Amino acid sequence: xxxxxxxxxxxxxxxxxxxxxxxxxxxxxxxxxxxxxxxxxxxxxxxxxxxxxxxxxxxxxxxxxxxxxxxxxxxxxxxxxxxxxxxxxxxxxxxxxxxxxxxxxxxxxxxxxxxxxxxxxxxxxxxxxxxxxxxxxxxxxxxxxxxxxxxxxxxxxxxxxxxxxxxxxxxxxxxxxxxxxxxxxxxxxxxxxxxxxxxxxxxxxxxxxxxxxxxxxxxxxxxxxxxxxxxxxxxxxxxxxxxxxxxxxxxxxxxxxxxxxxxxxxxxxxxxxxxxxxxxxxxxxxxxx
Amino acid sequence: xxxxxxxxxxxxxxxxxxxxxxxxxxxxxxxxxxxxxxxxxxxxxxxxxxxxxxxxxxxxxxxxxxxxxxxxxxxxxxxxxxxxxxxxxxxxxxxxxxxxxxxxxxxxxxxxxxxxxxxxxxxxxxxxxxxxxxxxxxxxxxxxxxxxxxxxxxxxxxxxxxxxxxxxxxxxxxxxxxxxxxxxxxxxxxxxxxxxxxxxxxxxxxxxxxxxxxxxxxxxxx
Numbered sequence: 001x002x003x004x005x006x007x008x009x010x011x012x013x014x015x016x017x018x019x020x021x022x023x024x025x026x027x028x029x030x031x032x033x034x035x036x037x038x039x040x041x042x043x044x045x046x047x048x049x050x051x052x053x054x055x056x057x058x059x060x061x062x063x064x065x066x067x068x069x070x071x072x073x074x075x076x077x078x079x080x081x082x083x084x085x086x087x088x089x090x091x092x093x094x095x096x097x098x099x100x101x102x103x104x105x106x107x108x109x110x111x112x113x114x115x116x117x118x119x120x121x122x123x124x125x126x127x128x129x130x131x132x133x134x135x136x137x138x139x140x141x142x143x144x145x146x147x148x149x150x151x152x153x154x155x156x157x158x159x160x161x162x163x164x165x166x167x168x169x170x171x172x173x174x175x176x177x178x179x180x181x182x183x184x185x186x187x188x189x190x191x192x193x194x195x196x197x198x199x200x201x202x203x204x205x206x207x208x209x210x211x212x213x214x215x216x217x218x219x220x221x222x223x224x225x226x227x228x229x230x231x232x233x234x235x236x237x238x239x240x241x242x243x244x245x246x247x248x249x250x251x252x253x254x255x256x257x258x259x260x261x262x263x264x265x266x267x268x269x270x271x272x273x274x275x276x277x278x279x280x281x282x283x284x285x286x287x288x289x
Numbered sequence: 290x291x292x293x294x295x296x297x298x299x300x301x302x303x304x305x306x307x308x309x310x311x312x313x314x315x316x317x318x319x320x321x322x323x324x325x326x327x328x329x330x331x332x333x334x335x336x337x338x339x340x341x342x343x344x345x346x347x348x349x350x351x352x353x354x355x356x357x358x359x360x361x362x363x364x365x366x367x368x369x370x371x372x373x374x375x376x377x378x379x380x381x382x383x384x385x386x387x388x389x390x391x392x393x394x395x396x397x398x399x400x401x402x403x404x405x406x407x408x409x410x411x412x413x414x415x416x417x418x419x420x421x422x423x424x425x426x427x428x429x430x431x432x433x434x435x436x437x438x439x440x441x442x443x444x445x446x447x448x449x450x451x452x453x454x455x456x457x458x459x460x461x462x463x464x465x466x467x468x469x470x471x472x473x474x475x476x477x478x479x480x481x482x483x484x485x486x487x488x489x490x491x492x493x494x495x496x497x498x499x500x501x502x503x504x505x506x507x508x509x510x511x
Contacts, residue, residue, distance in 0.1 A: 010403075010411050010429060011332040011421040022333055029335040043367050117493060118486050119450035121465050129469075129477035208349070215351030219457055230357050241366055245358050249350060256349035287394045287447045289352045289454050 044242070054240035057233070058247055067236070071228030072251060078142060078214040078224060082149035083207050089150055090157025095187070097162050108158075115155040120289060121216055124148035128220050141222035145214065153210045156284045160202045164195035167278045198278035201267035205283035208259045212288040215252070225251060293480040296471050300481065303467030304488050310383060310452040310463065311492070315445055317388040322395025323430070329400060332421055340396070347393040352386070352451055356458035359386040379460035386458055391448045398440045402433030407511065435507045442500020446493045464488070 014022055044050055057063045096108035115123070128144035168191050176190040218226040229248035234241040263283070270280045293300075328340035347355070359382045363369040371381035406429055414424035434441075453465035460466075464485055471481060 010330055010424065012415055014332065018332070025333040026335045029333060029339065033335070033339060047367055049366070114486075117490050119453040119465070119489055121453040122468065122482065122485060122489075125465060125469050125472070126477065126482045129472040133477045212349075212351040215353035216454070218353050218357065219454070226351070226354055226357065230361060234361075242362055245354070245362050249354060249358075252351060252354060253346055253349045257345065260349065287391070287444055287451075289447075289451045 048239075049242050051239075054237065055243050057237040057240060058243055063233070063237075067228045067233050068225070068247065068251075071223070071225035071232075071248070074217075074222065074224040074228075075211075075214050075226075078145050078149070078217055078222065079207075079211045081142075081146045082153065082210050082214065085146065085150035086154040086157055086206075086210060087203070089154025090161055093154065093158035094161025094165070097158065098165055100183075112155045112158045115151045116159075118152070120148055120152045120213060121219065123152060124216055124220060141217065141220050144220060145217045145222050148216075149210055149213055153206055153213070156206055156209075156286055157203060160199055160206065160281060160284060161195070163281045164199035164202075164278070165191050167198060167281060168194050169277050172277060194276040194278050197270050197273055197276040198280050200270060200280075201263045202281045202283040204259060204263035204266060206286065208256050208263070209286050209288035211256060211259065212252070216289060290480045292471070292475050292478040293484050296467075296475075296481065297484075299467050299471065300464060300485060303462060303464035304485065306455075306463040307449070307452045307489075308492065310380075310387065310455060311449045313384050314387045314391060314448055314452070317384065318391035318395050318448065319441075321388060321392035322399060325392055325396035326399040326403070327422075327425060327430075329396060330403060330425070344393045344396050347390055348397065350390075352390050352454055353457045355390050356383060356386040356454055359383075360458040360460075376460070376462060379458060380462075383452075383455040383458045383460045387448065387451060387455075391444065391451075394444050394447075395441065398437050398444055399430075399433055401440070402435075402437035403429055405436040406432045432509050435509050438504040438507060439500050442497055442504070445500075446496055449493055449496070450489065 012018065093108050093112050096104050097112065099105045099108070124144050124147075127147050128140055131140035131144055132138065165187075172190055172194065173186050176186040181189065214224060215226045217224045218230065221227070223232075225248050229244045230241065233244040237244075267280045270276065325340050325344060328336045329344065331337055331340075360379065363385075364378065364382055369382075370378055372378045410428055410432065411424060414428040419427065452463060455463045456466045456469075468481060468485055472478065
């Protein structure tokens, strides 16, 4: 059997007529795209969105140092803490699900399955209202956000870890046992080192989801990039919502694309790697919110 | 427990809105995703680039930003309006944002499905003289869909859970908002939270089960 379809074989190498048709279609598509862009331009113009006044703040260094960078730091703080805790949670529960002991395996599986099924925003709201009831009043937005991100993404990562360890060929652990390794030596010295290489791309993809999910902090009034962009900046510089939305949108997309590119690079590298006998595990089908 | 019983009608009404949003967005995002993936693999380079750009940008943007932008940017600032009734308008803004977001993931999933279709299928389709759209419609996409039913199911499940983010677009009717509103009245209530989680599971688990079953039944034998 031949390999998978690459887009170029879905259609013939264009002959003279197809080239003509392609060029005509390209032209039409370009006209359509230009028309859409022009329509957006007109709409912006109609509502006065091109006025220099509302764009000027973003050329001032003080806007960046006072609003955008603190917002970005808020987002990165939540994402960093969430990532660290989620990785710990994921490793612990992923390995616990592989335990030989039923009393560890079953509860760990239940925790992972339940937290994966809860809509993340419901979980974050619940934690944000639960924390003051348990620990007394205070600002728990960061804690609720990080805890929610940890429980949800940690559960997804637990599945990645489990899949990674299970994907190591059986011969590896059999060989390790046969030369007299103990259970935890097999895991620590044979299975995990190979599994980690195969898991890396999927883990980084999940971190992209986690970074996107920090934006939920906006809804519980955690002061992150989205909050600065959509609430604070438009309040300070009246009318500059659209410019602010575009600026922070570019920042989010840039950050996530960098991380995604890292995941792709890691996947290519791990496919070539001779240090592991495991193929990279596919990323969890998770679209984030 | 008393809180759950007392507020059950409100919560149920809110949850029904989530179901409604899910149904509308599932249909729209599957259609839009199919159109996007067709453009993504089209022979015309401009269309391919346009679709790829859209998919890459939207996939890397937080849904909360997409929804907040459709309400504050598109509607409030630029004057896009679906209805004079504010809540109807907000409903369709959520549908717009959530479908636009989910469509990019549907398109990516379908593209990985297209990648599972063997080369010979596309070559055979061309050999019998099918045009690009004929081969896409009759040969490639049907097999691609059947290969990715399970991942598409996961995307739809995630979309159902994402309907809770609707309040970012100022649509204050679905269950996450009702829960928050109730907590403002009564303080945190564990039964209410568990009740809602179970309600979501009552939808997402069967969808996942159905997708898994369909994926097995419709898998293309190669």
